[in-house]
Structure formats: C-alpha cells, structure tokens
Amino acid sequence: MLLEVADKPFLEHQLVRLREQGVEEVVLCVGFLGETIEERFADGRSHGIRIRYSYDGPKLLGTGGAIRKALPLLGDAFFVMYGDSYLRIDFAEVESAFRRLGKPGLMTLFHNRDLWDTSNVCYADGAIQRYDKALRDAGMQHIDYGLSVFKAEVFTEYPADEVLDLARVMRDLVDRGEMAGFEARERFYEIGSHEGLRELNEFLDSGQKQGAR
Numbered sequence: 001m002l003l004e005v006a007d008k009p010f011l012e013h014q015l016v017r018l019r020e021q022g023v024e025e026v027v028l029c030v031g032f033l034g035e036t037i038e039e040r041f042a043d044g045r046s047h048g049i050r051i052r053y054s055y056d057g058p059k060l061l062g063t064g065g066a067i068r069k070a071l072p073l074l075g076d077a078f079f080v081m082y083g084d085s086y087l088r089i090d091f092a093e094v095e096s097a098f099r100r101l102g103k104p105g106l107m108t109l110f111h112n113r114d115l116w117d118t119s120n121v122c123y124a125d126g127a128i129q130r131y132d133k134a135l136r137d138a139g140m141q142h143i144d145y146g147l148s149v150f151k152a153e154v155f156t157e158y159p160a161d162e163v164l165d166l167a168r169v170m171r172d173l174v175d176r177g178e179m180a181g182f183e184a185r186e187r188f189y190e191i192g193s194h195e196g197l198r199e200l201n202e203f204l205d206s207g208q209k210q211g212a213r
Contacts, residue, residue: 003191006204009040010191013086013204015047021091024050027073029066031056057161064164068155077151080166085146086189086200094182098149101180105150105173107131110184112143117190119143121181128181131174133167144170145184 003010018026026049030037034055044051054070061069067080077098079091089108098106107128112119121142122130130140154173158164173179189200 005191006201011041015049019049027052027054027070029054029070031060062163063166064169065162068158068160068164071152071155074152077149080148080150082146084190084192087147088186089147089184094147094149097182103178103180104154105178106148106180106182107170108145108147108182108184109142110145110188111141113141116187117143123181128174128179131171146188
C-alpha cells in the first residue's frame with residue numbers, strides 16, 4: 001500500500017479513486033507493519049475520507065479471516081477490494097446490481113481471456129457457473145476483477161480468529177448459487193508484478209499529464 005506509484009504511495013491513489021466514487025469510510029485490514037500505514041495515513045482526514053484499521057494480530061488470518069475479524073467495524077453489507085488492485089469501475093452501479101440481484105455476495109468480473117492474468121471464472125447466461133483459483137479449465141474466460149460486495153452474515157458461518165482464504169468463501173457461495181456476477185467494462189490494474197506496476201505507472205502518469213494541460 002505504501003509502494004510508490006506515479007510519485008505517490010499506492011494507497012493515496014486508491015483513496016482518491018474511492019473518494020471520487022462517493023466512498024466516505026474505509027476499513028483497512030492490515031497485518032505485519034500495518035502500523036507504518038496508520039502512521040502515514042492516520043484517520044484519513046487529510047485525504048477527505050475516514051479510515052479505520054483492523055489488525056490481524058500475532059497470526060496472519062488470510063483475507064477472509066481478516067474480514068471476519070473486521071466485522072464489528074463493518075455494516076450489514078460492504079464492499080471488499082484487494083489492496084493491490086486499481087479499478088476503474090462505477091461503485092454505484094455495482095451496489096445497485098447487488099441490491100437488485102438479492103444474493104448475499106456479488107463478484108465483479110472481467111472478460112479477461114487470460115490476457116491480463118490467468119482467468120478463473122466461468123460466467124455464462126448472466127450467472128457464475130464456476131470459480132476456482134487453483135483448478136482452472138478452458139471454460140474460464142473471466143477473472144475475478146478485485147471488487148466484491150458481501151452481506152456480513154456470509155462471514156459469520158466461519159470460525160473467528162482462524163485462517164480463512166477469501167477465495168474459499170467466494171467459491172462456497174458460487175457452489176451454493178449465492179454469488180451474483182457483475183461484468184466490468186474496463187481492464188484492471190495491479191501492482192503485484194513488475195509488469196503490472198509499470199502499466200499502472202504509465203496509466204496514472206498519462207492521466208496526471210492530461211490533467212495538467
């Protein structure tokens with residue numbers, strides 16, 4: 001989150017993007033060296049957004065376990081966004097789809113076709129047929145885009161303070177037919193690889209140069 005991208009910490013770009021989408025409050029799930037992030041961004045007031053922090057503690061809990069621990073800070077339903085993804089998507093449209101489709105979870109998807117990363121979702125006829133990040137097949141032409149919406153009750157069925165992969169939670173919902181899908185129209189950016197970092201640097205730099213004209 002503190003990695004420099006286009007001359008700013010990545011999290012700063014994220015907060016600007018979230019604020020533009022009307023987000024007023026963020027809960028950061030942090031683990032090792034999370035204090036460094038809190039020292040840098042504090043309560044978010046200087047960035048026009050409220051930030052609260054949920055720490056894993058002495059044991060890393062995985063993304064799903066961290067969300068489970070953060071539930072007291074979250075509402076009845078909430079967005080979940082990966083810490084290394086930069087997304088150009090309309091949050092209001094995603095929220096509207098979540099409410100309209102009426103399922104406890106919603107996964108945003110992109111018709112990736114293994115272009116930006118390895119596809120892991122089979123999506124057809126407006127429904128998620130299969131999701132698996134380990135066992136992939138040719139029918140998987142979409143990818144988990146990096147933004148989801150959940151009802152809090154989804155996580156309460158799992159034990160507290162235990163390691164839990166978010167992919168397991170999402171796969172369980174898909175297997176039960178309880179995960180809605182929303183297809184994103186624009187590609188995602190990520191900083192988890194050198195190539196992804198280079199592409200996001202170029203994208204953000206080009207936007208800043210256009211804005212300066």
